[in-house]
Amino acid sequence: MNITETLFDFCRLNGPSGFEDAVSARCETLLKEFSSDIRRDTLGNVIASIPCGKAHAKKLLIDAHIDELGLIVSSISDGFLRFELIGGIDPRILPGRELTILNGENLFGVISCLPPHLLSPDQMEKTIAVKDMYIDTGLSGEEAKKRIPIGTVAVYRDEPEKLKNNFLCGKAMDDRSCFAAILRALELLKGKTLDADLFIMASVQEEVFMRGAGPAAFDIAPDYSIVVDVSNAKTPDSKEQVTLELGKGPSLSIGPNTDRRFTRFIEEQGRKKDIPIQFTVHTRNSGTNAYPIQVSRGGVISAVVELPSAYLHMPVEVVKLEDIENTARLIAAAAEAMGGIQ
Numbered sequence: 141m142n143i144t145e146t147l148f149d150f151c152r153l154n155g156p157s158g159f160e161d162a163v164s165a166r167c168e169t170l171l172k173e174f175s176s177d178i179r180r181d182t183l184g185n186v187i188a189s190i191p192c193g194k195a196h197a198k199k200l201l202i203d204a205h206i207d208e209l210g211l212i213v214s215s216i217s218d219g220f221l222r223f224e225l226i227g228g229i230d231p232r233i234l235p236g237r238e239l240t241i242l243n244g245e246n247l248f249g250v251i252s253c254l255p256p257h258l259l260s261p262d263q264m265e266k267t268i269a270v271k272d273m274y275i276d277t278g279l280s281g282e283e284a285k286k287r288i289p290i291g292t293v294a295v296y297r298d299e300p301e302k303l304k305n306n307f308l309c310g311k312a313m314d315d316r317s318c319f320a321a322i323l324r325a326l327e328l329l330k331g332k333t334l335d336a337d338l339f340i341m342a343s344v345q346e347e348v349f350m351r352g353a354g355p356a357a358f359d360i361a362p363d364y365s366i367v368v369d370v371s372n373a374k375t376p377d378s379k380e381q382v383t384l385e386l387g388k389g390p391s392l393s394i395g396p397n398t399d400r401r402f403t404r405f406i407e408e409q410g411r412k413k414d415i416p417i418q419f420t421v422h423t424r425n426s427g428t429n430a431y432p433i434q435v436s437r438g439g440v441i442s443a444v445v446e447l448p449s450a451y452l453h454m455p456v457e458v459v460k461l462e463d464i465e466n467t468a469r470l471i472a473a474a475a476e477a478m479g480g481i482q
């Protein structure tokens with residue numbers, strides 16, 4: 141599998157939270173190589189099961205979310221679209237932004253903005269409120285009303301790109317880079333004898349308070365879960381408490397949202413294979429699907445494997461190819477060793 145190509149194809153798909161159909165469908169296709177039992181649940185989560193064939197095997201759920209941030213059209217005035225946000229978008233980045241409007245014809249749109257000539261020095265210092273921005277499609281009022289029903293969603297338009305030195309850049313790297321890592325892990329595990337039943341999940345609605353994974357975890361009832369998600373990596377302008385570094389491997393999350401012994405077990409498997417590992421501390425919930433999964437049913441022993449990413453929730457999220465490969469290796473090492481867990 142070519143990780144970059146798979147990931148870029150995946151990032152080009154559009155699927156804001158609650159509207160993930162196209163991405164779910166691609167996941168089903170991609171997972172066919174590894175599982176003959178794939179289903180899409182009521183909310184749209186795609187779940188592939190890979191049984192190990194052994195009696196009383198433990199169930200290991202491996203999850204990455206496939207939804208992305210988006211905008212949703214709330215009203216139309218004179219052909220210009222008013223909108224609300226789906227997920228944690230920073231409004232400061234929106235003026236002048238290019239969008240794909242998912243009205244069935246992938247319309248091109250731009251977000252309105254006032255040029256510097258028309259702004260007072262005071263206004264230039266201020267963030268423009270979402271309620272004061274519009275999406276411009278070029279359509280007249282009549283045409284827009286006909287072609288863009290209220291509730292139509294839109295996403296950042298940007299095409300994924302390679303930066304130098306294997307840095308990969310684009311929208312929806314959160315969290316499709318982690319789903320690509322899971323696919324790569326499955327490739328590494330192909331033909332190996334396992335001691336746990338694997339459940340691979342491409343979950344929906346994570347960006348809107350982690351809503352998709354919980355019901356699916358309730359249904360699967362796993363013994364263990366590994367949630368794979370991106371986490372903030374250091375940049376020259378980031379805060380001091382950001383410690384993750386791009387290119388230094390996946391990170392294991394430590395805190396009340398993850399099981400210490402299971403996390404150590406994963407670390408040990410990684411050490412045996414010389415996989416570089418970093419650590420992140422989360423004092424509450426990890427801000428990932430590990431929260432709803434951990435507290436599902438009678439509780440699930442959970443770990444979070446994080447992929448370092450810069451510029452999270454921007455249209456230019458950056459990850460590093462080697463980190464995806466090492467994340468895949470770590471997941472595969474843990475899955476392969478599950479028979480030895482105490």
Ligand SMILES: [Zn+2]
Binds near residue numbers: 370
């Ligand atoms: Zn995420």
